[in-house]
Amino acid sequence: MKAYFGRRYMLSASHRLHSDALSAEENQATYGKCNNPYGHGHNYVVEVLVGGNVAPETGMVLDLVAMDEVVRTRVLQRFDHTNLNQDPLFTSQVPTTENLCRAVFDLLKDELPAGQLDYVRVEETENNFFQCYAAGAESSGR
Numbered sequence: 001m002k003a004y005f006g007r008r009y010m011l012s013a014s015h016r017l018h019s020d021a022l023s024a025e026e027n028q029a030t031y032g033k034c035n036n037p038y039g040h041g042h043n044y045v046v047e048v049l050v051g052g053n054v055a056p057e058t059g060m061v062l063d064l065v066a067m068d069e070v071v072r073t074r075v076l077q078r079f080d081h082t083n084l085n086q087d088p089l090f091t092s093q094v095p096t097t098e099n100l101c102r103a104v105f106d107l108l109k110d111e112l113p114a115g116q117l118d119y120v121r122v123e124e125t126e127n128n129f130f131q132c133y134a135a136g137a138e139s140s141g142r
């Protein structure tokens with residue numbers, strides 16, 4: 001039987017929603033005040049869920065310290081207190097929280113034990129959150 005372990009992290013960053021594929025008017029219509037040239041910030045909550053077998057020796061799915069180290073080095077050091085628009089990942093895609101969520105998922109998946117990363121959830125505000133699942137998990141009835 002699989003067990004799951006989730007952990008939450010805080011990440012503060014600024015961004016401006018602007019697409020080079022759209023005109024100035026279309027950007028304004030699409031993103032509204034989020035298209036403001038000066039940008040704005042969020043205190044993102046990043047939630048990471050891993051699933052796997054419980055190791056009989058440790059009684060754990062994944063060592064919490066190991067998880068923290070991967071998230072810290074791959075995600076927090078990269079994005080915390082930065083302007084997301086200036087990250088190379090967002091030079092060719094808009095730093096929406098959908099795209100941030102996908103970026104976090106991709107940055108973590110190869111650093112965690114194979115197949116363990118189940119989903120990444122990013123809360124942008126009290127009311128908005130975004131989730132990315134491992135390929136195929138969307139259709140598993142979750």
Ligand code: NI
Nearest residue numbers: 015034040042
């Ligand atoms: Ni925003």
